[in-house]
Amino acid sequence: MxxxxxxxxxxxxxxxxxxxxxxxxxxxxxxxxxxxxxxxxxxxxxFSKSRMMPVYDWAGLRQYERLWQMERWHVAIENLLIFGGLFIVICLFLGCLLAVLLDQRIRAEGVLRTVFLYPMALSFIVTGTVWKWILNPGLGLEKMMHDLGWATFKFDWLVNSDFAIYTVVIAAVWQASGFIMAMFLAALRGVDQDIIRAAYMDGASLPRIYFGIIIPSIRPVFLSAIVVLAHLAVKSFDLVIALTGGGPGYSSDLPATFMYTMAFQRNQLGISAASAMMMLATVMAIIVPYLYSELRGGKKNG
Incomplete structure (x- = not known):
């Protein structure tokens, strides 16, 4: 028992x-x-011979060779560089600027912070759809200006193959810059106030305090923001589908939309898989160094 x-x-x-x-x-x-x-x-x-259906025969680098011979893939890569570069730089600039302005303890700070953060609560599908209406020459901003009497106003980027990718940048920046603002604002509020008071007592101006003391002290937040934004840029799919559909033609294709098109519309499963692995390699190239630096910094602090 x-x-x-x-x-x-x-x-x-x-x-x-x-x-x-x-x-x-x-x-x-x-x-x-x-x-x-x-x-x-x-x-x-x-690494297989797959086309419409999975085939498990080994084919070496054939799919990667076919991938890099396709003009559409080169357009997608070029668009990723344009979109990713502008998206990251503009979001960092606007996010930092908004955070600095809100850090001045202005009135209605809570309301403004909510307004700037609200777009991040929306899905990229909603954002793409709304901006598609706004930028549509037939019923959006251009039509409104014509109705107001400005007959020469023209803003047809959405249907212009040379500028369509920039409409994706506009919509993405509108959605993500508020989130980056919140990251910077939290970092700014965490800066040691004694250092700032000492700088004031030494006669330093407000711009010099920010550029010489505060912003350099929050450099890790810049790195985190860049990693987050780069990750969003590489994986952008729903925003492009909702806003431009990858068009006109495939002028606003990104690797994510290219992968979807190859797999489900062109029945090129092998090429789609190769493009997916290229995207994974890009994401890993961004995240792995960041994680390494964070872990290394944690060990040093420990």
């Missing part, structure tokens, strides 16, 4: 110690299968 109760108590104690692991195990197993399992499967497809 004593041995039985001892076994039960040991079992209960073991369950209590491992309860968190037991609860997390199903979701962990699902993540392994549906995330990392399909990453491995996609990587294999990129």
């Amino acid at each position: 004593g041995a039985s109760s001892s076994t039960e108590s040991n079992l209960m104690a073991s369950l209590q110690r491992n309860l968190s692991k037991i609860v997390v195990a199903p979701s962990f197993a699902a993540s392994l299968f549906f995330v990392y399992g399909f990453i491995i499967w996609t990587a294999w497809m990129a």
